[in-house]
Amino acid sequence: MVTMLILILLPVAFLLPPGAGAGEIIGGQEAQPHSRPYMACLTIRREDKNFRCGGFLVSENFVLTAAHCNGDKITVSLGAHNVKQREQSQQKISVRHRIPHPKYNRETTNNDIMLLQLEHKAELNEQVMLIPLPPAHQRVQPGTVCSVAGWGRTSALSKVLPDMLREVDLKVLDDEACLKYPGGTYRNFKTRTMMCVGDPKEHKASFKGDSGGPLVCGETAQGIVSWGPVNGSPPRVYVRVSTFIPWIRATMRKLQP
Incomplete structure (x- = not known):
């Protein structure tokens, strides 16, 4: 049995495919504030439920995330560390287009990737930066x-x-x-x-x-x-x-x- 890795604010039972549950950081520590300026916090509305996912900024107006994080409406928070506070560094931007991979399979979770086009470009600064993507088909060595x-x-x-x-x-x-x-x-x-x-x-x-x-x-x-x-x-x-x-x-x- 497998579980989707969604940060849930409200009960998860109706948000996931049959036989799926939800995901979290276990055994880690608090990150140094703004040490990962590419991180995005996604607030997702699906029917009458709200939940959150992570994502990351790959272009001034595109965030990459998982396809199973799709919903009816998504708002992206960039430059956040404490998501419960309105930090001056935070930029909240609505999503214009949600583009899950055309071959995403909800049952097997294959091709679980989605691009989000933002309503406008993010303002890049010390707290909000892009993260590079790997070359096509590069494989990470086991043990890395x-x-x-x-x-x-x-x-x-x-x-x-x-x-x-x-x-x-x-x-x-x-x-x-x-x-x-x-x-x-x-x-x-x-x-x-x-x-x-x-x-x-x-x-x-x-x-x-x-x-x-x-x-x-x-x-x-x-x-x-x-x-x-x-x-x-x-x-x-x-x-x-x-x-x-x-x-x-x-x-x-x-x-x-």
Whole structure:
């Protein structure tokens, strides 16, 4: 059984596909304020429910996130650290176009990637910056230590959501770690479009709340928080961003004014 990784403000039961639950930073620490100026906090309205996801700024007017974070209306907050405060650094921008990948599969969570075109360009400064994307089809070496951040819950048992951005370092695993994991937990794992991340021996993971946020390797956004076991245990599954570079570039070109 797998879980979507969404930071939920209201009950999740009606927001996710059948058999899915929700995701968070487990075993991490508070990030240095504004040390990740590419981070976006998404407030999503879907029917009569509100929830939040993560995302990251890849162009002055485009944010990348997970397709399962789609909704009827999305507002992006850039330059945030404490999402409960109206920090002077924050820029709130409405989303003009939501473009989930045309082959996104809600049942298997394959191609779980979405571009958001903002109503207007973000103002880039020390608190709001872009993050580079990898070259097309570049693969991250197993054993590489990357990091992920989000405003999600800090334990599988706690329902309290932290106000501050939190982060954790995670190891990229060989695809086989997910493919051959006992019990069929990762039966929907696709090596071309997904990454297997997080040492199962360590109690560290993205979980309830970090969907759509970037897995950062070096200075590059190599992954997007996507799904994993319902109990929050690693490894977790991330979108392999490099596979989608041609689609990302073509979509942004098409929509640029």
